[in-house]
Amino acid sequence: MKKFMNEPEDMVKETIEGYVDVYKDRLKKLKGANVIAVKNKKEKVGVIIGNGSGHEPACIGFVGNNMLDCNAYGGIFAAPGPDTILEAIEEADTGMGVVVLISNHAGDVINSKMAIDMAEEDDINTKGVILYDDIASAPKGEEEERRGTAGTLFNYKITGSYAEEGHSIDKVVKMAEKVRDNTRTLTVATIPGTSPITGKKMFEIEPDEMEIGMGVHGEAAAHTIKVGKASKIVEVMCNKLIEDKPYVEGDEVAVIVNGCGQTTYMELMIFYNEVNKFLSSKGIKTFKPAVGSFITTQEMGGIALSFCKMDEELKRLWAKETDAPCFPKLLP
Amino acid sequence: MKKFMNEPEDMVKETIEGYVDVYKDRLKKLKGANVIAVKNKKEKVGVIIGNGSGHEPACIGFVGNNMLDCNAYGGIFAAPGPDTILEAIEEADTGMGVVVLISNHAGDVINSKMAIDMAEEDDINTKGVILYDDIASAPKGEEEERRGTAGTLFNYKITGSYAEEGHSIDKVVKMAEKVRDNTRTLTVATIPGTSPITGKKMFEIEPDEMEIGMGVHGEAAAHTIKVGKASKIVEVMCNKLIEDKPYVEGDEVAVIVNGCGQTTYMELMIFYNEVNKFLSSKGIKTFKPAVGSFITTQEMGGIALSFCKMDEELKRLWAKETDAPCFPKLLP
Numbered sequence: 001m002k003k004f005m006n007e008p009e010d011m012v013k014e015t016i017e018g019y020v021d022v023y024k025d026r027l028k029k030l031k032g033a034n035v036i037a038v039k040n041k042k043e044k045v046g047v048i049i050g051n052g053s054g055h056e057p058a059c060i061g062f063v064g065n066n067m068l069d070c071n072a073y074g075g076i077f078a079a080p081g082p083d084t085i086l087e088a089i090e091e092a093d094t095g096m097g098v099v100v101l102i103s104n105h106a107g108d109v110i111n112s113k114m115a116i117d118m119a120e121e122d123d124i125n126t127k128g129v130i131l132y133d134d135i136a137s138a139p140k141g142e143e144e145e146r147r148g149t150a151g152t153l154f155n156y157k158i159t160g161s162y163a164e165e166g167h168s169i170d171k172v173v174k175m176a177e178k179v180r181d182n183t184r185t186l187t188v189a190t191i192p193g194t195s196p197i198t199g200k201k202m203f204e205i206e207p208d209e210m211e212i213g214m215g216v217h218g219e220a221a222a223h224t225i226k227v228g229k230a231s232k233i234v235e236v237m238c239n240k241l242i243e244d245k246p247y248v249e250g251d252e253v254a255v256i257v258n259g260c261g262q263t264t265y266m267e268l269m270i271f272y273n274e275v276n277k278f279l280s281s282k283g284i285k286t287f288k289p290a291v292g293s294f295i296t297t298q299e300m301g302g303i304a305l306s307f308c309k310m311d312e313e314l315k316r317l318w319a320k321e322t323d324a325p326c327f328p329k330l331l332p
Numbered sequence: 333m334k335k336f337m338n339e340p341e342d343m344v345k346e347t348i349e350g351y352v353d354v355y356k357d358r359l360k361k362l363k364g365a366n367v368i369a370v371k372n373k374k375e376k377v378g379v380i381i382g383n384g385s386g387h388e389p390a391c392i393g394f395v396g397n398n399m400l401d402c403n404a405y406g407g408i409f410a411a412p413g414p415d416t417i418l419e420a421i422e423e424a425d426t427g428m429g430v431v432v433l434i435s436n437h438a439g440d441v442i443n444s445k446m447a448i449d450m451a452e453e454d455d456i457n458t459k460g461v462i463l464y465d466d467i468a469s470a471p472k473g474e475e476e477e478r479r480g481t482a483g484t485l486f487n488y489k490i491t492g493s494y495a496e497e498g499h500s501i502d503k504v505v506k507m508a509e510k511v512r513d514n515t516r517t518l519t520v521a522t523i524p525g526t527s528p529i530t531g532k533k534m535f536e537i538e539p540d541e542m543e544i545g546m547g548v549h550g551e552a553a554a555h556t557i558k559v560g561k562a563s564k565i566v567e568v569m570c571n572k573l574i575e576d577k578p579y580v581e582g583d584e585v586a587v588i589v590n591g592c593g594q595t596t597y598m599e600l601m602i603f604y605n606e607v608n609k610f611l612s613s614k615g616i617k618t619f620k621p622a623v624g625s626f627i628t629t630q631e632m633g634g635i636a637l638s639f640c641k642m643d644e645e646l647k648r649l650w651a652k653e654t655d656a657p658c659f660p661k662l663l664p
Contacts, residue, residue: 002523003596004562004599004600004602005561005598005599005602006563006602011598011602014601014602014605015597015601015605016601017601018600018601018602018603018604018605018608018623019601021604021608021618022601022604022621022623025663026663054598056596056598056601061597190334196598210334227333227334229337229338230336230337230338231338261594261596262631263336264335264388264528264593264628264630264631265347265388265389265393265628266337266343266347266385266386266388267335267337268336268350269346269347269348269349269350269351269354269388270336270337270338270343270346270350271336271350272353272354273346273347273349273350274338276350276353286353289353289354291350296596298596299594299595299596299631299633301334301631303336323663325660328657329657329661331357331358331655
């Protein structure tokens with residue numbers, strides 16, 4: 001396996017060590033736990049997440065002001081333990097309580113819920129909000145069964161920026177639910193990534209095919225299509241997305257075009273260009289798109305496309321500046 | 333070929349279209365020429381670059397305040413024509429003259445020099461500075477023969493920030509030369525990228541080997557090593573870099589750990605962590621490292637490692653905030 005690493009069992013530790021040194025002006029690692037946290041805490045509702053590693057820069061890259069206060073960081077593609085998530089909750093609490101944003105995957109949900117129970121026993125007011133956005137993983141009407149994927153980035157940013165304004169925990173929970181309900185994501189996969197633990201490809205895709213609806217760990221896709229032009233792939237994906245919510249004429253949506261790993265910046269921009277044309281043809285306006293590789297599956301090829309319906313409040317929060325190292329410079 | 337694109341001949345045009353829409357709050361494309369430019373021009377010496385595409389986010393991603401004023405953007409791995417570079421020079425000139433930073437590759441040098449001559453004929457005070465940093469491409473003592481690679485990013489940022497302070501063209505040229513002379517780069521390649529034009533791998537590397545010293549287009553490497561631990565690869569590379577300049581005990585260096593395309597963020601952070609340990613063991617201090625995929629060769633696997641010796645002035649300029657979309661958030 002041609003990865004720059006030492007021992008597989010040290011990857012997570014060494015990634016954190018490097019990362020926290022690079023951004024030591026604003027971030028720290030908690031002693032004894034794989035938790036990345038902001039250095040300058042404010043008195044406000046804490047917003048945290050616990051997630052598996054292997055998807056970098058998610059989610060270490062989104063800890064910062066106006067975003068997440070802490071990220072409890074697990075093993076490769078494995079949720080962090082409840083004790084680690086609890087440490088993140090305790091760190092983020094300044095007396096106003098903590099909201100745990102939970103991407104809907106079995107391990108994340110179970111461990112986050114256990115951590116929340118433990119925190120409540122310690123008299124920390126803690127609420128979990130389960131995030132789901134992947135329209136391929138369950139049909140319309142069963143939204144709660146859907147997986148959490150790239151669209152969670154809308155929530156990390158908007159709910160994080162909202163909490164920083166000093167709102168109560170109940171209002172922060174409501175905001176997280178609103179952003180979730182406004183968000184839809186669909187992914188197209190082209191090339192598998194390699195597990196850094198086994199050195200093996202994580203799944204298989206035929207050389208002339210792309211998989212629409214694949215999950216972030218190679219979970220089965222809904223729809224296989226032949227390799228074709230970006231304009232055609234975008235049309236198929238956008239039609240599914242706008243029908244599901246639905247997003248309609250007159251709507252304004254923020255867009256994420258997320259590279260899954262080895263997809264080039266050129267491809268992301270060409271793909272975004274087609275999305276922009278498609279939405280425009282439907283009378284839907286794009287607002288401050290985020291185009292880049294934010295939530296990856298190692299060096300997987302593919303793109304996750306997410307929409308979030310905006311209003312004036314959401315626009316203001318999405319565009320707020322953040323020092324979280326890997327969130328794009330959207331400018332207010 | 334599994335790339336998200338339409339027709340190969342439209343890739344550059346569509347990349348620019350998408351990019352300029354995403355960052356329309358601060359960037360524009362010139363009419364009739366593939367030149368990206370800042371919207372809010374200041375009266376100052378202009379700093380521009382002309383380079384081939386295919387290395388994104390370089391160099392479109394580094395146009396912004398405190399960085400480049402314009403990027404004349406060529407075909408895939410092909411320098412832009414002199415006419416395109418001339419358009420960038422004309423756009424960037426506010427009466428104080430323009431510095432063209434030229435990465436040392438034959439096409440870039442020839443076309444930039446022609447454009448500079450044409451600009452001089454039009455009475456625009458224009459100076460070129462040739463940038464070279466890749467220690468594998470020519471021996472010590474023949475620095476001027478070396479190729480321009482990832483270390484050029486130091487120049488785009490520091491010289492760009494310096495020009496924005498209002499210095500004269502002669503002083504801006506001197507700063508560019510100083511940054512160049514303080515910079516050294518070495519690259520290790522693991523996996524070839526795919527040309528989006530031919531659909532073919534751009535070069536070959538044996539499955540159990542890595543190539544130390546490969547150029548950004550697959551130019552021959554100086555040194556082949558077996559796949560091994562990151563700590564070992566870093567030791568080999570750092571030793572070559574510190575001997576060449578030399579960087580010595582007591583020095584402070586800014587570091588770039590640049591992913592060449594499909595190298596994961598985990599790998600970059602693990603690699604940086606080893607670099608930091610190595611430099612520390614030599615009594616050399618790292619200053620505000622830039623770790624990410626800044627200058628790529630499509631989805632090539634590999635890392636370019638660059639050092640630039642700092643002083644108080646260079647530190648201030650390197651850390652200055654910029655709205656260039658793809659320069660990292662170093663924080664001042």
